Amino acid sequence: MIALANRMTHALLTRVAVPIGRRRTQARLAQGIPASLWGTTPILTLPLKARADRMLGLQSQSLVLQTYYIARDFDFNLERVIRWLERHAGGLIAPFERVLLAWAMWRYDVFHFFYDKGLTAPVTRYGVNPAELDLLRAAGKRVYLYAYGADVRRRAETLALGRWNFCAECPEPGRFCTCTPESAPIMAGMAERATCAVALGDMLAYVPDARNLHYWPIDLARVPPAPTSRLDGPLCIAHAPNHTHFKGSHYLEAAIIRLRAEGHAIEYVKVQGVPNAEVIRMFSEADLVADQFIGGAYGYTALEGMALGKPVMTYVRAPELVESVEECPLINVIPDTLEDALRWCIANRALLPAIGAQGAAYVRRWHSIDAVAERLGRLYEQTAGFPEATLKPIRNARAAVVAARLTIPQAEGWQHPYTVMKGDPAMLMGFTA
Template sequence: MQSVSSKLFRSVRSMLGGSRFPRLSEFARKNHNFGAAVSALSPVPQRRRVDQAIIENVNRVATERDYELLTSLLDTLRPFLNPDQSADARDFWDALVADCRAIAEDRLVRGEMNSLWGVTPIVNLSAWVAADRALGVNARSLVFTTYHTSSNFDFVCSEIQARLVAERGGDWFLFRWLMLIWAVANFDFFHLYNDRGIIEPAGGYGSPRFGIAVREMEIYRRAGKRLYTYAYGADHRTREKNLALGKWNFCSECPNPGVYCVCDDAGGTAMLSVIREYSTAVVAHGLAMKLIPGARNVPYLTVDVQKFSPRRSWSQRDGKLVVGHFPNHGYFKGTKYLQSAIQALQAEGHAVELLQLSGKPHNEILEAMQTVDVLVDQLISGSFGLTAVEAMASGCPVICYLHDGVAVADREACPVIEANPDTIREVLHQLISDRTRLSEAGAAGPEYVRKNYSVEALGAHLADLYVATADLPRPLKATLAERAKALNS
């Protein structure tokens, strides 16, 4: 990580000659306490270089996860890290934000784009970063926790944060402010899920658990950053809106309303409204387009198709039909209806078997896709997820329930075999009797994903998004348009 980061951070080190952060340097001269902090952290104390004392040390913490350096920074900069704690802290952030705004403008004029993706550790975050990089963007991912399913991210701060929590309690909140310094100094495009950003605690303006911190969004705006917000599920799903979608929906089988998602309609509406106010653009796809007002539809269930080897042949045998089903939360996927359907078919003497896996590492799920005849993604929520896209990319046929009008890419060409709890037994019975439909769906999947959900497809969509919303210099817009054209070819 250190080698790739050196390229990313080079622009900050070379900015503005000897005064890369002139306003912050002026603050160090005027504020005795901050000046003393700069001296204490400078490699050469008598030179008192703000960029070396603050920015380069913060960069080292991010890239090397140096715990001793981190605690030194926290102790030395403690009075200045949270802008809400004092007038001095606000002055520090005012100076930093002004300098970062100037640096961001200079980078864009020179045609340089640095983006940060995070911080919820969704498995396909790496594919989003790859799509940005395909446009020539210096893109990185940042997470503070990881799930057992994947930890393939650029900056992973889970271990150093856990140590802080264990040894220094609430200092992990200040650590997040330190990471925000790192982020605004080095990146100009921020791609975050609705649930949270770098600063904690999240929420508090409609939901007690979900929502990017308002102070963080304010800093992005003042620093001239572009903020793009995305939906993954729990971060926008409200109960009454979902129940109104029809008989089958994500909330119809929820065992504990209020526990897993935003749920509260009034609170969720308020939260999304505030986020929309600060966002350069609100982005959604699939079912989220029905639930998030004013969102732009970008197909971001992205996979790197180069990592998939589609099957050369599909199930034509007369033997047992092996049905795969890989839910993390079965009650959100209609698992019990699938189990009931298969048990009924087995009782009738049909050769059908269910392979159900939950909570397994990502690579095990991908391997299992190669062993089943068909994947049932979900039967009640109304749109497919990343697992279905991965299955299609690998040539595995997919069964899924799709709401009328759900905003999936190229619905007419979508090879998903549709079913819901009322029809799943009959659909499986037909597939047991005639495997032709499976062959057709499996064969169509890889090309459908390549055109609509590949890294290259998302890269072209991101180029369009930037050009339409980011207020970029004209030469940079032209460059992005050319790169998008190449990705579409």
């Protein structure tokens, strides 16, 4: 039975799904009604990316095959199906995945995957199956690959980035990320097959010829500003690391201990492994949000903190890793400058609300769902080869976002000594790789 299922689903893909999928894509693009799929890694922002695509006129949905403790808002969540097959019919998982791929080829024209997995099982530990990519391209599909961190990060290249990096204090190399150099040719093979390989932040170091594009959208309706207003009492610092060794948490805690010993009143709140809503609540009550201090690129924690109107401390290795760097109010620090930066925040507490207000404006201007839609639209215009019927609504949507951005006011008096625009604080201190 299993052998027959394998033969039939192979034939379904190659003899039916590819030619029919190609014809359906050509027809939808000619009519200006393309459809896109975001999957399959259960990243929190997948549904938001699908919303961004819909702003451009695409019929877009998100699909995951498994979930973590965050499991909301995905259009298709097939975790129960996969678990049932694993328990009762493990030999049918591969045929099921081929049927799923055939369905997707019939239904969608643009595929967005992270580098660790597509709709079918990887050939190795990580990676979108090369056969899947070949079938999608044979069917005329546009395929875009994105990085989230662990799916691309290799230890040698990371350590070469400089004194401070995500591998500097990893307790167990090989457990959390791809790590090994053997993943490099796998990554190159995926990038060659894709319409475009995309990355951001420190992840640009691992993906061959990747396009630098910020693709973490934030739902501003979910994180309305809760600006810092207290100018007296203990300075409340909030920190929500997923893994403390990748964030430099102990450097923050050591700096707080030293500052408390000097007589400074500091309240420190740290949470781990809690629902995102609890993190947002904690950030809302804080005066300052601490992201990470060793990685060299800001992540979603920093965006959430800024959206809430909070000053955010993080480490950004280079100005080109942020959008519109002259507007970016992040407090850029490494472990060596963290204590001095905290001392500055305590001494200049009256300036923190302005820094927070600029953060809220910055996220609204550059990291909203609208802003990410505008960048995705530019990506499509430059790489997808869409016909005019599909391109026209994309151009119109982009123009509307750019016009709306001009109406979003920025804060005044927010500038501080630790801006990203001044460059890598590690290099400024003389650290090299």
